[in-house]
Amino acid sequence: MPALNYHHLRYFQVVAHEGHLTRAAEQLNIAQSALSSQIRRLEERLGQSLFERRGRALHLTEAGRIALDHADTIFATGDELLATLQQRTGERQALRVGALATLSRNFQLRFLRPLLGRSDVEVVLRSGSAAELYDALMGLQLDVVLTNDPPRADALRPFHVHRIDEQPVGLIGTPDHVVDGLSLAERLSTAPLLLPARSVGLRTRVDALLASLGVAPQIAAEVDDMAMMRLLAREGVGLAIIPPIVVRDELDSGQLIEADRLTTLTETFHAVTIERRYPNPLLSLLIDAPKRSGHD
Amino acid sequence: MPALNYHHLRYFQVVAHEGHLTRAAEQLNIAQSALSSQIRRLEERLGQSLFERRGRALHLTEAGRIALDHADTIFATGDELLATLQQRTGERQALRVGALATLSRNFQLRFLRPLLGRSDVEVVLRSGSAAELYDALMGLQLDVVLTNDPPRADALRPFHVHRIDEQPVGLIGTPDHVVDGLSLAERLSTAPLLLPARSVGLRTRVDALLASLGVAPQIAAEVDDMAMMRLLAREGVGLAIIPPIVVRDELDSGQLIEADRLTTLTETFHAVTIERRYPNPLLSLLIDAPKRSGHD
DNA sequence: GCATAATATTCGTTAAAGGCGAACGTTTGG
DNA sequence: CCAAACGTTCGCCTTTAACGAATATTATGC
Numbered sequence: 001m002p003a004l005n006y007h008h009l010r011y012f013q014v015v016a017h018e019g020h021l022t023r024a025a026e027q028l029n030i031a032q033s034a035l036s037s038q039i040r041r042l043e044e045r046l047g048q049s050l051f052e053r054r055g056r057a058l059h060l061t062e063a064g065r066i067a068l069d070h071a072d073t074i075f076a077t078g079d080e081l082l083a084t085l086q087q088r089t090g091e092r093q094a095l096r097v098g099a100l101a102t103l104s105r106n107f108q109l110r111f112l113r114p115l116l117g118r119s120d121v122e123v124v125l126r127s128g129s130a131a132e133l134y135d136a137l138m139g140l141q142l143d144v145v146l147t148n149d150p151p152r153a154d155a156l157r158p159f160h161v162h163r164i165d166e167q168p169v170g171l172i173g174t175p176d177h178v179v180d181g182l183s184l185a186e187r188l189s190t191a192p193l194l195l196p197a198r199s200v201g202l203r204t205r206v207d208a209l210l211a212s213l214g215v216a217p218q219i220a221a222e223v224d225d226m227a228m229m230r231l232l233a234r235e236g237v238g239l240a241i242i243p244p245i246v247v248r249d250e251l252d253s254g255q256l257i258e259a260d261r262l263t264t265l266t267e268t269f270h271a272v273t274i275e276r277r278y279p280n281p282l283l284s285l286l287i288d289a290p291k292r293s294g295h296d
Numbered sequence: 297m298p299a300l301n302y303h304h305l306r307y308f309q310v311v312a313h314e315g316h317l318t319r320a321a322e323q324l325n326i327a328q329s330a331l332s333s334q335i336r337r338l339e340e341r342l343g344q345s346l347f348e349r350r351g352r353a354l355h356l357t358e359a360g361r362i363a364l365d366h367a368d369t370i371f372a373t374g375d376e377l378l379a380t381l382q383q384r385t386g387e388r389q390a391l392r393v394g395a396l397a398t399l400s401r402n403f404q405l406r407f408l409r410p411l412l413g414r415s416d417v418e419v420v421l422r423s424g425s426a427a428e429l430y431d432a433l434m435g436l437q438l439d440v441v442l443t444n445d446p447p448r449a450d451a452l453r454p455f456h457v458h459r460i461d462e463q464p465v466g467l468i469g470t471p472d473h474v475v476d477g478l479s480l481a482e483r484l485s486t487a488p489l490l491l492p493a494r495s496v497g498l499r500t501r502v503d504a505l506l507a508s509l510g511v512a513p514q515i516a517a518e519v520d521d522m523a524m525m526r527l528l529a530r531e532g533v534g535l536a537i538i539p540p541i542v543v544r545d546e547l548d549s550g551q552l553i554e555a556d557r558l559t560t561l562t563e564t565f566h567a568v569t570i571e572r573r574y575p576n577p578l579l580s581l582l583i584d585a586p587k588r589s590g591h592d
Numbered sequence: 593g594c595a596t597a598a599t600a601t602t603c604g605t606t607a608a609a610g611g612c613g614a615a616c617g618t619t620t621g622g
Numbered sequence: 623c624c625a626a627a628c629g630t631t632c633g634c635c636t637t638t639a640a641c642g643a644a645t646a647t648t649a650t651g652c
Contacts, residue, residue, distance in 0.1 A: 004374050077370050
């Protein structure tokens with residue numbers, strides 16, 4: 001009995017995911033006739049059909065499902081091998097970091113600080129949406145994703161979530177917005193507010209706070225991008241509910257003032273990685289103890 | 297950039313484990329020159345050496361270690377795929393059971409009872425030493441191993457241990473050995489005893505019991521094979537310390553008598569499996585809730 | 593220290609596997 | 623009922639793998 005042919009298995013994997021010989025053949029840059037015969041050989045080797053030919057469509061059989069599951073593991077492991085060895089090649093080490101585009105730049109800077117001085121390390125920083133970044137993480141194009149909105153891990157997305165930092169949240173604005181002698185509830189009801197957008201985890205807790213104080217807020221803007229929030233606060237558009245770290249420079253220079261500290265609210269920052277056999281060694285300098293999140 | 301060649305990777309795996317091209321070539325039934333060139337191509341594809349050529353010996357480089365780790369996972373997954381599909385082939389299902397040669401036959405029978413009536417199921421029963429059986433389990437030649445001495449699981453042996461049954465232990469012998477009106481301590485000190493061998497987990501607890509009673513036992517035999525223990529008890533060699541299930545027939549017929557029940561002792565029986573993506577479905581009929589044992 | 597056995601590497605040749613494209617068969621949808 | 627979209631089959635060609643002999647290297651015994 002010949003050994004399992006992994007070449008065939010690879011073709012099978014693509015066909016199974018695409019659902020069509022034709023599309024799979026395009027993706028693999030070979031003729032579909034070649035695919036057809038190679039898939040057939042795999043079926044012969046395994047002694048059972050992997051696809052049910054229903055008309056011109058291909059449907060996985062139960063055996064096909066089993067085979068695909070194993071194939072996915074096999075080729076994911078192979079890709080991980082390539083990525084791991086890739087990263088080791090060359091003298092200069094690289095760490096590829098993805099950051100949510102809406103995340104505070106100062107926080108990103110703090111996270112990366114231990115590596116920034118080093119001439120032997122290259123930091124590749126890419127920002128994007130959560131979906132983009134997690135896809136890139138799964139595809140091993142990124143080593144870590146920074147976010148203030150930790151994902152749920154599950155079997156398909158076996159993420160590790162590391163809590164990096166927790167920042168208090170304050171009510172911050174230009175000096176002319178920050179009138180003396182007002183209570184928190186008075187400030188929140190009288191001044192126009194810059195709130196985190198509803199897509200941000202913090203927003204839920206802000207709403208809860210406003211409700212508990214019986215405040216009907218006057219919302220000037222809802223923003224998910226912290227850099228934009230900073231600009232709007234500097235422009236004096238309103239009082240922003242943000243962690244002071246976001247506008248640290250402006251606070252230092254007196255351009256902005258923290259009117260109140262919202263002690264019941266905090267913003268947490270997380271670094272998200274995936275299970276790697278040989279994780280990027282640079283990560284250990286930035287993240288302490290890897291804690292597993294989610295189920296098995 | 298061409299994709300990773302799994303054919304090359306397979307060769308590499310064997311060479312890395314054997315440590316020699318020559319031996320690997322024998323195992324693979326190909327010329328060593330072929331191996332040499334294929335390994336070289338893999339190294340070229342990966343862009344780094346996998347072996348350090350120290351004289352005529354091959355030593356894994358760090359990259360080689362990484363590659364071997366991944367290769368082991370990959371081919372273990374492939375083997376599992378083959379084994380899983382193998383088992384599904386044909387109408388008759390088969391369950392391959394390994395049992396410690398020294399284990400009570402009645403217990404084995406009880407465990408397998410749900411399958412024994414079924415004409416559509418074939419039970420393959422193989423007995424052997426613990427080492428043999430666990431190797432076969434790891435190599436996917438067995439679906440489950442029955443034992444009264446559960447193994448420790450670790451990263452290299454990711455076993456699941458299922459507690460199947462717990463049997464009380466009694467003091468059992470022929471009627472002429474079972475004199476009326478004696479205390480347990482008196483029986484244990486006066487009659488010759490048949491004890492489980494020191495290799496059996498139960499023995500430690502038997503010794504503890506004897507010590508706590510202040511008994512200096514008169515040991516007739518130490519036996520690890522329950523079938524042999526049964527024969528010796530029937531021969532009237534002495535009082536046996538065994539679970540009654542081992543000699544159930546003889547107890548029913550009056551050929552043997554249970555003189556005392558050792559309430560502080562029990563023998564537990566376990567079914568050991570390994571993590572499988574698609575476990576043999578017959579197992580679910582025999583084992584309730586799979587519980588993970590040992591560490592990760 | 594030198595011969596020898598054991599091992600890895602190189603190279604030219606041969607065998608096997610993979611791939612191509614055209615022709616054919618089948619299903620689906622207008 | 624025809625055309626478009628697929629999957630399958632088949633003969634031919636290309637690429638890859640394997641072989642075996644020659645070569646190089648290094649431990650080991652005498």
